Amino acid sequence: MELLTNIALLLAGITILVWGANKFVDHASVLAKHLGVSDLVIGLTLIAFGTSAPEIFVGISAIFNESEDIALGTAIGSNISNIALIFGVSCLYFRESSKTQLWNLFPFALSILLLGLTLTDGSISINESVGFIGILMLFMYVLSKFEEVSETGTSEPSEFTKSLFLSLVGLVGLIAGSNISIIYAENTAIILGISELIIGLTIIALGTSLPELAATIVALGKGKHQMVVGNIIGSNVFNLVFVIPIIGFFGTIQLNSIVLERDFIVLSVLSAIFIALTYALAKLRFNRSAFIFAGIILIASYLLYIGLLAGVI
DSSP states (O other): OHHHHHHHHHHHHHHHHHHHHHHHHHHHHHHHHHHHHHHHHIIIIIIHHHHHHHHHHHHHHHHHOOOHHHHHHHHHHHHHHHHIIIIIHHHHTTTOOOOOOOOGGGHHHHHHHHHHHHHTSSSSSHHHHHHHHHHHHHHHHHHHHOOOOOOOOOOOOOHHHHHHHHHHHHHHHHHHHHHHHHHHHHHHHHTTTHHHHHHIIIIIIHHHHHHHHHHHHHHHHOOOHHHHHHHHHHHHHHHHHHHHHHHHHHHHOOHHHHHIIIIIIHHHHHHHHHHHHHHHHHOOOOOHHHHHHHHHHHHHHHHHHHHHTOOOO
């Protein structure tokens, strides 16, 4: 009974977390439009940050609850699910080439490389944390350099005020949901006798990836393929450049070697595949059959990975 109660409260926390993220994304986008930010930049920044907000707030809450393994597992696990599951599903629905700016892949690749270096020495140093912040600054520079900015919007002051209020409501939901998720994820891990790292890599990672999945479904429905790719790139960058420095600056975690030997290798391979497919989507003649095949492989690899973590395979 205690286990079921903790699982129910964990799912409730994740639900509040995702609800808060959706509110934040929806109304922050209205604010950005009012300020004259283009759709593509909104996708790569506000929507990407908003859909990463659950992971970021989980990281902050985990630090305060001395559960850094959950924060690390959630950041890496979410990036794996973003590529293998969410981008894998997207590949099944692509109908044409995308005009995604490939310069955005550079900060994405750098964040993966720095993560590998960070995991190698078994700890997250201050210099490494600063390095991730540097990648964030580079990412924002690339956006400002290569993406267009639209004219200032003309929304009514009342609409602007309403969106500002509701985005703050969403932020409160993010904070509350992340705290509830961390507390009951830790309790569930203790009851089941499994590590907090596995909980972060599986249950919380998948739960906090739901905003990315929702944003992807909406973008695919509107035929905005570039927004799908942009959201995954931005979300994966934000997951690392925010969560890892939080752990480095405020945590005391000694990194588990299994993360480097297992999870980082999976993330690296998937990231290389994602970069190759994104390049093909932007520069090569579109081949629907090839992307359907790639999507099936990515989804199957995710199911295999989760099966291995759960001990089913």
